[in-house]
Amino acid sequence: LGIFALSGIILLPALLPVAATDDSIQAAGKNTTSIGTFNDLDKLSMGNITAKSSRLWAFLVATYWVSFVTYFLLWRGYKHVSELRADALMSPEVRPQQFAVLVRDLPDLPKGQSRKEQVDSYFKAIYPDTFYRSMVVTNNKEANKIYEELEGYKKKLARAEAVYAESKSAGKPEGTRPTIKTGFLGLLGKRVDAIEYYNEKIKEIIPKLEAEQKITLKEKQLGAALVFFTSRVAAASAAQSLHAQLVDTWTVSDAPESRELIWNNLNIKFFQRQIRQYVVYVIVALTIMFYMIPIGLISALTTLDNLKKILPFLKPVINITALKTVLEAYLPQIALIVFLALLPKLLLFLSKTEGIPAVSHAVRAASGKYFYFTVLNVFIGVTVGGTLFKTFKSIEKDPNSIVDVLANSLPGNATFFLTYVALQFFVGYGLELSRIVPLIIYHLKRKYLCKTEAEQKEAWFPGDLGYGTRVPSDMLIVTIVFCYSCIAPLIIPFGVVYFALGWLVLRNQALKVYVPAYESYGRMWPHMFLRLVAALLLYQITMLGYFGSKKFVYVGFLIPLPILSLIFVYICQKRFYKSFSDTALEVASRELKEAPSMEHIFRSYIPLSLNSEKVDDDQFEDALSQASRSGSFVV
Numbered sequence: 001l002g003i004f005a006l007s008g009i010i011l012l013p014a015l016l017p018v019a020a021t022d023d024s025i026q027a028a029g030k031n032t033t034s035i036g037t038f039n040d041l042d043k044l045s046m047g048n049i050t051a052k053s054s055r056l057w058a059f060l061v062a063t064y065w066v067s068f069v070t071y072f073l074l075w076r077g078y079k080h081v082s083e084l085r086a087d088a089l090m091s092p093e094v095r096p097q098q099f100a101v102l103v104r105d106l107p108d109l110p111k112g113q114s115r116k117e118q119v120d121s122y123f124k125a126i127y128p129d130t131f132y133r134s135m136v137v138t139n140n141k142e143a144n145k146i147y148e149e150l151e152g153y154k155k156k157l158a159r160a161e162a163v164y165a166e167s168k169s170a171g172k173p174e175g176t177r178p179t180i181k182t183g184f185l186g187l188l189g190k191r192v193d194a195i196e197y198y199n200e201k202i203k204e205i206i207p208k209l210e211a212e213q214k215i216t217l218k219e220k221q222l223g224a225a226l227v228f229f230t231s232r233v234a235a236a237s238a239a240q241s242l243h244a245q246l247v248d249t250w251t252v253s254d255a256p257e258s259r260e261l262i263w264n265n266l267n268i269k270f271f272q273r274q275i276r277q278y279v280v281y282v283i284v285a286l287t288i289m290f291y292m293i294p295i296g297l298i299s300a301l302t303t304l305d306n307l308k309k310i311l312p313f314l315k316p317v318i319n320i321t322a323l324k325t326v327l328e329a330y331l332p333q334i335a336l337i338v339f340l341a342l343l344p345k346l347l348l349f350l351s352k353t354e355g356i357p358a359v360s361h362a363v364r365a366a367s368g369k370y371f372y373f374t375v376l377n378v379f380i381g382v383t384v385g386g387t388l389f390k391t392f393k394s395i396e397k398d399p400n401s402i403v404d405v406l407a408n409s410l411p412g413n414a415t416f417f418l419t420y421v422a423l424q425f426f427v428g429y430g431l432e433l434s435r436i437v438p439l440i441i442y443h444l445k446r447k448y449l450c451k452t453e454a455e456q457k458e459a460w461f462p463g464d465l466g467y468g469t470r471v472p473s474d475m476l477i478v479t480i481v482f483c484y485s486c487i488a489p490l491i492i493p494f495g496v497v498y499f500a501l502g503w504l505v506l507r508n509q510a511l512k513v514y515v516p517a518y519e520s521y522g523r524m525w526p527h528m529f530l531r532l533v534a535a536l537l538l539y540q541i542t543m544l545g546y547f548g549s550k551k552f553v554y555v556g557f558l559i560p561l562p563i564l565s566l567i568f569v570y571i572c573q574k575r576f577y578k579s580f581s582d583t584a585l586e587v588a589s590r591e592l593k594e595a596p597s598m599e600h601i602f603r604s605y606i607p608l609s610l611n612s613e614k615v616d617d618d619q620f621e622d623a624l625s626q627a628s629r630s631g632s633f634v635v
Helices: 002-020 024-028 036-042 056-089 115-126 141-167 194-219 232-239 270-289 292-301 304-310 312-318 321-353 359-390 392-397 399-434 436-448 453-460 467-484 491-512 524-549 560-581 598-603
Strands: 100-104 131-138 179-181 191-193 221-229 251-254 624-626
Touching: 002 056, 002 491, 056 524, 056 560, 100 232, 115 131, 115 221, 131 598, 141 194, 141 453, 179 194, 191 194, 194 221, 221 232, 221 598, 232 251, 270 321, 270 359, 321 359, 321 467, 359 467, 359 524, 399 436, 399 467, 399 491, 436 453, 467 491, 467 524, 524 560
Parallel strands: none
Antiparallel strands: 100 221, 100 251, 131 221, 131 624, 179 191
């Protein structure tokens, strides 16, 4: 918002009169857009400036102004967020993740030593005064399955009891006990009393879960662990230190929050993570470059004729006249919308496949992938693809004219992107603020499906802000407004309105509506910073090319800008990034409001499927370790 507001203050009064008083379009006898309605807008763009004109100096200076405003505000932004992060981490409140580190790539076990003894002896030797306890990561797949089954029956029992309580009335105080069939999907089998049946199932599963917990903790230990320290400084120091001579053993990093740990990824080895990362990058690159191929295949396969061949049993349904008309009109488009809606989930899945240990990190990785997808396929795709389609014949006659044709099409495409930005803030923020669809869904669930208070809370739950898709969408708007800020300055007010409304609406939604799924203390900011600079670089290169197409002899004056941007990124990353990737020791050394309960911190990381009310320390002897014991477990 600040970048575009400050840019607009100078660019609008300076560039619009310069463009409006030239007559390049009228002299050439052409219209830069395919729709005559926007002819007056074209006269206010850089496309109306005659080639080699001295008026282009105004646009060159404006390019520098936008760049320096961006540098100034991004520097201030990085510094501000860095201070916010430090203030949050210095909070006197006890946060379990600040006392823990994640240890991966444990070496092979020495003979006669358990995994617990290996981790304990290693860290106790390095940190004799501050090491508290370790928790060896286990394979919880079977325990999780039994635990989910148990929780499912508990929910069904609560629902059955609520239905029974609801059936009681003044005329019938004994009520009607609910019944179910025990067979397939509750449709077949013997009909029994639901409350008694669910109680019996719960009694059956609890011993089964307790037995599986013991087996998991003793026999299913993996090559990773969480290590706990008695001070924040010790944990912060351990997280940013090299512990082993070889980088692929004893890899130590700061521990994420317990709620965002991706347990299945913790045991993936160092080189396997590297290979997975490169494979995922290749898959994402191919998806970005050739995404039209799967969309084309989906569109082809979802035509009615092909569906009849692939799925012949659908013929009687498809041949219904009314249904056939609707399907022919909308089926390929619906398939396309579904594919694009699934894309963020695919990118998040691929990011998790890399071996990333935390949900917040995976969301940041997916967000980056989605940003490049939207920029390349929406921004560049529309600009290049639309122009090539309209001017294919002229390019075919003179292939060397492709650069000039693409450059001259930029002002014409501005009208498309101007309406795109307007649509985003009119429709997008309207739906966001009203939340009509979630409201309707909630009331339908509440009326027809929810019987218990827990079910009502689950139906109401709004989820988190959705950074994985929201940030790339905003970055796309930034890229569009950047690239057209000098070419068609009228887009700037639309960018200002978009981010002004966003600041008002999303600030309210973040504070009062959405429930955070994790807290990463500002680690999304360096990711956003890099994408903002990437958008700025694209803008500078676009302007460099467009000035070249205008045959402006002083276009060379723009060459330093991309170099300055790269230097700016380098300096910012060197100055600020380290405090985001690691916790500064001066931050970690701040005093706490009260002495931490180390046992509470430790138990907050025990997975739900392994957490039992009957927990006995002997049960955790192999996977959960103590440096020494005292009555209160504090070391």
